[in-house]
Amino acid sequence: MPRVDIPGSKSLTARALFLAAAADGVTTLRRPLRSDDTEGFAEGLVRLGYRVGRTPDAWQVDGRPQGPAVREADVYCRDGATTARFLPTLVAAGHGTYRFDASPQMRRRPLLPLTRALRDLGVDLRHEEAEGHHPLTVEAAGVEGGDVVLDAGQSSQYLTALLLLGPLTRTGLRITVTDLVSAPYVEITLAMMRAFGVEVGREGDTYVVPPGGYRATTYAIEPDASTASYFFAAAAVTPGAEVTVPGLGEGALQGDLGFVDVLRRMGAQVTVGADRTTVRGTGELRGLTVNMRDVSDTMPTLAAIAPYASGPVRIEDVANTRVKECDRLEACASNLRRLGVDVATGPDWIEIRPGAAPEGAEITTYGDHRVVMSFAVTGLRTPGISFDDPGCVRKTFPGFHEAFAELRKDIVG
Numbered sequence: 001m002p003r004v005d006i007p008g009s010k011s012l013t014a015r016a017l018f019l020a021a022a023a024d025g026v027t028t029l030r031r032p033l034r035s036d037d038t039e040g041f042a043e044g045l046v047r048l049g050y051r052v053g054r055t056p057d058a059w060q061v062d063g064r065p066q067g068p069a070v071r072e073a074d075v076y077c078r079d080g081a082t083t084a085r086f087l088p089t090l091v092a093a094g095h096g097t098y099r100f101d102a103s104p105q106m107r108r109r110p111l112l113p114l115t116r117a118l119r120d121l122g123v124d125l126r127h128e129e130a131e132g133h134h135p136l137t138v139e140a141a142g143v144e145g146g147d148v149v150l151d152a153g154q155s156s157q158y159l160t161a162l163l164l165l166g167p168l169t170r171t172g173l174r175i176t177v178t179d180l181v182s183a184p185y186v187e188i189t190l191a192m193m194r195a196f197g198v199e200v201g202r203e204g205d206t207y208v209v210p211p212g213g214y215r216a217t218t219y220a221i222e223p224d225a226s227t228a229s230y231f232f233a234a235a236a237v238t239p240g241a242e243v244t245v246p247g248l249g250e251g252a253l254q255g256d257l258g259f260v261d262v263l264r265r266m267g268a269q270v271t272v273g274a275d276r277t278t279v280r281g282t283g284e285l286r287g288l289t290v291n292m293r294d295v296s297d298t299m300p301t302l303a304a305i306a307p308y309a310s311g312p313v314r315i316e317d318v319a320n321t322r323v324k325e326c327d328r329l330e331a332c333a334s335n336l337r338r339l340g341v342d343v344a345t346g347p348d349w350i351e352i353r354p355g356a357a358p359e360g361a362e363i364t365t366y367g368d369h370r371v372v373m374s375f376a377v378t379g380l381r382t383p384g385i386s387f388d389d390p391g392c393v394r395k396t397f398p399g400f401h402e403a404f405a406e407l408r409k410d411i412v413g
């Protein structure tokens with residue numbers, strides 16, 4: 001039964017690149033994700049004068065605790081929100097003039113709570129067009145540190161960016177958070193900061209980040225748990241199929257591995273071992289109501305298999321999926337309707353009511369890799385599903401279609 005090797009985590013790779021660039025010494029990243037987002041992040045560092053050596057299995061970064069090696073740079077962040085939010089924060093601790101721009105898709109996505117917090121900390125940051133959107137310019141002169149209040153109710157990436165910045169400030173940061181989505185991503189950040197020598201304290205809603213910088217290390221990147229969700233879902237909708245993903249088990253840092261708990265509640269057989277996870281399709285797929293605030297990147301995966309459930313599937317508390325690569329709630333709803341499925345949405349929820357078997361149709365992707373990868377799973381059971389832009393999977397998994405075709409051969413024939 002198939003064992004699927006999933007490429008490295010986007011979230012871990014982006015954080016590791018930031019930490020490695022800021023650390024004192026040379027860091028080696030093992031099994032980094034090679035995709036548009038992470039190559040874009042690495043390219044951004046190169047534009048800023050960091051040395052990033054890339055071989056297929058490992059990336060090596062020469063850290064510069066003092067900040068970018070060049071005094072002026074123009075950085076293009078492509079579609080990557082981690083790049084577009086973390087890199088302007090990294091350079092704030094250096095000295096120079098740094099301009100950042102991004103793709104039209106990323107330009108539409110917000111970052112105002114982060115840029116406000118940076119300004120509150122004394123960073124000279126200018127938005128060129130719309131307030132709180134790219135393009136923007138940072139006139140960096142180092143960051144003293146101190147207290148800052150942050151609303152991370154739209155994106156945890158704002159908090160991650162500030163946490164990562166903390167050790168690069170002169171006196172450290174105390175970040176008080178008024179709201180937070182995607183909380184498990186913050187736990188990833190804290191665990192990785194620890195691996196690079198920094199322990200963040202907690203006092204209620206306040207994160208206390210000490211000054212003193214990062215220590216270089218060798219860091220192994222886990223397989224991407226959000227990417228794994230398509231392969232686990234494939235097993236869950238295929239009676240008798242079993243998919244094992246090595247490298248994601250009990251100790252995994254990524255909250256998105258929790259998607260297998262949703263599949264278990266629906267009737268799949270799930271085994272989470274020390275260093276691998278297996279999902280087996282039992283032929284049963286029950287409807288459910290589930291809160292996905294913590295794991296919202298897997299909302300489209302669940303929406304795309306919901307038509308095969310025996311009862312309604314209601315996904316709640318996912319308002320922030322409206323400000324991702326596209327408005328994912330509406331993208332999922334409109335594509336499911338195209339397949340003839342009954343769907344309703346509200347400000348922060350979607351409900352899929354299974355009825356007659358879905359019909360094949362062309363899926364409108366809105367340039368969103370997760371729309372493609374999710375509806376590819378629907379395509380295991382419904383013939384005739386195609387995509388207007390299948391290539392947008394390059395954001396996190398350029399080889400997705402080949403890997404998924406391989407799996408289909410193994411489990412469907």
Ligand SMILES: O=C(O)C1=C[C@@H](OP(=O)(O)O)[C@@H](O)[C@H](O)C1
Nearest residue numbers: 011154155156157160182185297
């Ligand atoms: O920090 C990260 O690496 C991420 C955090 C999440 O974003 P939000 O916090 O914006 O929900 C997630 O959706 C994104 O794919 C990656």
Ligand SMILES: C=C(OP(=O)(O)O)C(=O)O
Nearest residue numbers: 079080081082297324325
């Ligand atoms: C939301 C996503 O990406 P990001 O916010 O990192 O661009 C994602 O990968 O689903």
